[in-house]
């Protein structure tokens with residue numbers, strides 16, 4: 182058993198691996214709410230679910246994410262299977278979706294083709310708050326639309342999603358990292374700039390200088406971070422096409438009331454990006470502050486053997502989002518009604534009332550054994566129930582029950598016959614408040 186910092190808090194013969202967590206109630210209720218909200222929104226925006234494998238042949242990731250990235254260079258769970266093939270636990274979803282898109286000729290479906298996925302990813306990173314070795318992503322990928330309107334739609338979905346979940350104070354930062362036409366000039370400028378500082382670069386970045394200087398911009402080593410402060414900016418090298426694409430996206434976001442900030446240092450840690458890149462961060466998350474990120478990858482489908490197909494997508498980090506939800510949103514899925522029967526006869530009445538409610542899909546809890554009133558109240562409080570409905574010997578005589586609203590302390594008496602109507606009425610209001 183681990184606490185929020187991942188420290189073991191109880192003796193157990195077996196524990197999860199470092200950087201890997203169980204997700205159980207009440208946290209799992211928050212996770213389910215996140216997933217439900219995302220799936221409802223994907224339906225509205227015409228995204229279909231795609232289930233991609235947890236393992237792929239290693240090349241799927243090395244070719245797309247890039248040999249000189251930290252993910253491929255240091256963080257992949259790669260092993261040789263019994264058939265002597267190199268396989269890797271997926272560190273992200275985009276590469277697999279593209280592999281699936283090309284392998285199954287999904288380009289034959291009406292364009293644009295839109296897919297989403299939910300599931301665990303694996304990266305052998307140094308675990309810390311918000312950075313796990315197994316973490317979950319909700320991802321979306323939109324194929325066959327090159328226009329800035331597609332970028333705006335992707336960012337619009339994220340905006341709507343976080344609004345629906347009532348996550349406050351998020352910051353959207355966007356950038357363009359150019360295309361095949363303008364990136365080579367930028368790479369040359371970076372090579373010139375960092376060559377003068379080569380002796381101060383870390384070992385990895387010295388290799389990156391030769392192979393892929395852009396990657397120096399997202400090196401996590403502190404001294405490399407200092408060196409890149411005055412590095413040339415991509416925005417000074419964009420071709421006309423990339424510039425006008427970015428300008429159009431800015432206009433669309435502004436006209437839709439989506440606030441954003443340009444940040445020319447968002448180059449992302451994966452090699453497949455072209456043009457638009459973005460990150461959504463929260464200052465309430467600590468050092469690992471990106472809750473969602475993504476961008477355009479217009480060359481990847483072709484690099485995987487498919488026809489030239491522009492594409493754009495994002496992935497949301499579920500652990501980080503659940504962490505924010507726990508800070509800001511009321512916990513969903515706690516029972517609305519807790520029955521507190523006192524005595525055997527009351528227990529039988531309460532159980533049949535609760536079964537009736539559950540038949541109507543109303544969340545209620547009733548113990549299957551006898552307890553004191555104090556015990557009931559403690560338990561209802563722990564379960565975060567909204568109302569307690571008490572039935573004791575006096576109430577049975579009068580054919581009534583006493584209800585109590587736990588957070589305000591208000592209480593009253595109703596007849597047993599009216600409990601169904603009382604509960605249905607309050608359940609509607611509570612559902613609306615919690616959704």
Ligand code: HAM
Nearest residue numbers: 273275312313316471472473474475476494495496498
């Ligand atoms: P990414 O920036 O590597 O992008 O990951 C997306 C999100 O996953 C991050 O913003 C963060 O919330 C979460 N995340 C990443 N690594 C960890 C970790 N070790 N522990 C906890 N959460 C983490 C991608 O994965 C791209 N595939 C996104 C994309 C989709 N681009 C285009 N389409």
